[in-house]
Amino acid sequence: MSASAGLDLTSIPDRIQSEVQRAIQRSIKGVEYFSTPGPSLGSTPKDILATRGTMNLYHYRPVADEIYRIPILIVMATTNRGYILDMVPGQSFIEFLLKRGYDVYMLDWSAPKPEEKRLGMEDYVLDFIPDCVRRVQQDSGEQDLTVIGYCFGGVLSLLYGSIFPDGPMKNLICFTTPIDFREMKLFQNFSDRRYFDVDGLVDSVGNVPPELILQSFEMLRPASRAVSQVQLWENIWNDEFVKSYRMFDRWATDTLPLAGEYFRDITKNLMWDNKLFNGTMTVGGRAADLSKIKVPILHAVAEHDHIVPYDAAKHLITKVGSTDKEEVMLKGGHVSLVAGPNALRRLWPKLDSWLGGRSI
Amino acid sequence: MADKSNDPVAMWQNMMGEMEKGFNSFANQAMASPEFSKVMNQVGGVTATAQKQFGDLMEKYLVSMNLPSRAQMVGMAERLQSIEAQLNEIKALLHQVHHNSLAPEGGHGTPRPPRTKRPPSEGEQK
Numbered sequence: 001m002s003a004s005a006g007l008d009l010t011s012i013p014d015r016i017q018s019e020v021q022r023a024i025q026r027s028i029k030g031v032e033y034f035s036t037p038g039p040s041l042g043s044t045p046k047d048i049l050a051t052r053g054t055m056n057l058y059h060y061r062p063v064a065d066e067i068y069r070i071p072i073l074i075v076m077a078t079t080n081r082g083y084i085l086d087m088v089p090g091q092s093f094i095e096f097l098l099k100r101g102y103d104v105y106m107l108d109w110s111a112p113k114p115e116e117k118r119l120g121m122e123d124y125v126l127d128f129i130p131d132c133v134r135r136v137q138q139d140s141g142e143q144d145l146t147v148i149g150y151c152f153g154g155v156l157s158l159l160y161g162s163i164f165p166d167g168p169m170k171n172l173i174c175f176t177t178p179i180d181f182r183e184m185k186l187f188q189n190f191s192d193r194r195y196f197d198v199d200g201l202v203d204s205v206g207n208v209p210p211e212l213i214l215q216s217f218e219m220l221r222p223a224s225r226a227v228s229q230v231q232l233w234e235n236i237w238n239d240e241f242v243k244s245y246r247m248f249d250r251w252a253t254d255t256l257p258l259a260g261e262y263f264r265d266i267t268k269n270l271m272w273d274n275k276l277f278n279g280t281m282t283v284g285g286r287a288a289d290l291s292k293i294k295v296p297i298l299h300a301v302a303e304h305d306h307i308v309p310y311d312a313a314k315h316l317i318t319k320v321g322s323t324d325k326e327e328v329m330l331k332g333g334h335v336s337l338v339a340g341p342n343a344l345r346r347l348w349p350k351l352d353s354w355l356g357g358r359s360i
Numbered sequence: 361m362a363d364k365s366n367d368p369v370a371m372w373q374n375m376m377g378e379m380e381k382g383f384n385s386f387a388n389q390a391m392a393s394p395e396f397s398k399v400m401n402q403v404g405g406v407t408a409t410a411q412k413q414f415g416d417l418m419e420k421y422l423v424s425m426n427l428p429s430r431a432q433m434v435g436m437a438e439r440l441q442s443i444e445a446q447l448n449e450i451k452a453l454l455h456q457v458h459h460n461s462l463a464p465e466g467g468h469g470t471p472r473p474p475r476t477k478r479p480p481s482e483g484e485q486k
Contacts, residue, residue, distance in 0.1 A: 190391075194398075195394075195401040221384045223380045223384050
């Protein structure tokens with residue numbers, strides 16, 4: 001290397017050759033990209049235990065010779081599909097849990113139909129989750145279960161746990177779960193009660209369209225989509241990069257609509273009045289006080305989460321009434337915390353070491 | 361090996377990263393203002409109402425043209441989904457029946473691994 005210039009002149013021909021090869025590869029792979037389907041996602045073998053409108057309950061077939069006594073019920077966020085936790089073999093949280101000997105169920109959501117616009121928070125917390133819990137008990141033959149909630153699935157799990165503190169939930173794990181909605185600054189501003197007519201919107205459109213949900217997520221980082229497409233073009237010669245890009249891009253854009261009344265409840269009770277944080281939240285007339293939750297709880301948060309900033313999530317551990325409680329902050333963002341190569345190294349082993357001893 | 365600071369590709373990637381951060385940060389500041397919220401919600405409200413009215417109008421037009429409306433197509437999709445759900449239920453039942461037939465005499469339910477697993481002790485291979 002030439003110390004004065006800081007540039008190795010002898011490497012320039014190699015570098016040019018490498019860039020030319022990549023340019024050729026880009027052209028070939030670029031054609032391939034548009035002519036081939038993406039990787040098959042969510043393919044871990046499972047049985048559908050129940051489908052009822054927007055609610056789907058799956059049971060993943062165990063793969064270990066012996067399994068922990070307490071089954072797991074994963075409650076997915078209502079805005080997105082559950083296959084984020086079951087991407088492809090080797091990058092699947094579900095597969096990881098099965099191999100480590102857990103019995104796994106998932107409450108996943110499909111798009112609510114037009115007539116389901118009347119579903120409110122109480123339908124999710126007092127009907128869908130308890131119904132799935134009953135079915136898990138029946139199917140597994142066990143009374144206890146661990147609940148894992150991702151993002152808003154965590155909020156639903158907390159509401160469920162605070163309304164039914166006497167069980168059967170034995171352990172609770174939340175991933176990136178917001179509690180203090182004042183701290184979701186941009187969402188707060190988007191839904192400013194002075195300008196946002198939530199009643200007008202819900203009354204006119206029924207279910208809130210997925211485009212609106214996706215747009216509000218993308219507005220948090222408006223340049224990122226364009227930059228990610230430039231990065232895709234730069235790395236299109238790299239099969240692993242392209243596979244990962246396609247998986248995450250497909251999931252991120254596969255946003256679900258939200259039932260109208262449910263969206264109205266979230267906006268008024270959580271975004272406007274911050275009732276969960278203030279301890280005044282009720283669901284179907286029943287108080288949802290976080291201090292009633294006494295079960296062991298683990299809350300995993302991401303260091304660079306732009307959707308649920310740490311300030312919005314940090315009070316969860318102090319608000320619950322559990323004595324056995326832990327918050328763990330890991331490197332990564334809102335999605336990379338739970339899925340992808342980093343999650344495989346960071347969150348999943350942590351969860352396994354925390355949950356194993358509490359699942360017997 | 362070339363110094364990263366003089367590698368044009370690394371410089372380009374670094375510049376893209378910085379541009380992304382800078383633009384996101386600038387846009388987030390702009391979007392945090394009450395004025396932005398006001399304009400966004402005015403435009404959004406008008407768009408949602410216009411879309412709804414246009415949808416209603418289009419539906420009447422399609423009916424007059426003897427073509428299926430969106431609501432009818434959604435209805436058909438729902439029926440298909442319902443048929444799929446029933447097929448899945450039948451599949452799950454068949455799966456269960458198949459496993460039951462393989463289960464030992466007097467056994468009931470799908471055979472599952474025993475729920476006897478204990479967490480590995482410190483240092484034990486998982």
